[in-house]
């Protein structure tokens with residue numbers, strides 16, 4: 001759960017400025033990438049496992065490890081109850097397998113203990129804040145994983161902040177300097193209209209992968225320069 005400092009609202013003036021800036025940026029990203037419409041990605045427990053596998057790796061390595069888990073174990077119950085070494089060996093392609101294997105089993109055990117069954121379907125009947133509160137009570141589930149499950153599996157208005165979104169929105173100035181990823185969830189959910197969470201999530205990630213890359217942002221190819229704090233600082237020599 002976020003602390004009270006993490007969940008404090010933005011002051012009204014900052015909120016208004018950032019909403020205006022976001023609207024301009026979102027329009028330009030939509031011109032570039034279109035407006036993705038929601039489609040269900042994975043069932044909720046699959047999404048949970050996939051998100052844990054996705055930490056610090058590429059989508060293709062994550063998908064390879066996820067496919068290997070599904071091929072080796074007939075159910076999530078079997079994954080939960082398998083010797084941890086078998087799970088670790090199966091997910092090697094995702095990297096950090098020694099951490100992710102126990103983390104997956106812990107999340108599956110916690111879910112079973114809390115609900116008596118390995119299902120997250122009950123989240124469909126909770127509002128988004130109650131869903132986040134429930135998920136983030138479980139060890140190993142932070143605000144990003146909770147938001148991913150709620151948005152991608154249930155089409156609920158939650159905005160996940162991954163490493164690309166954290167970096168790109170930080171450079172643009174849509175979140176404050178030195179804002180943590182946990183706090184960025186609160187700030188960006190206040191700025192972005194909930195109906196746009198899905199499209200914005202996908203478009204900002206795509207921009208982070210294709211243009212605003214971590215090591216060397218390709219500002220010369222970016223249509224957002226007029227709205228970007230980082231670009232303005234570099235241009236004025238204030239880096």
Ligand code: SF4
Nearest residue numbers: 212217219222228231
């Ligand atoms: S102008 Fe540069 S730093 Fe700013 S969003 Fe575009 S690529 Fe990223």
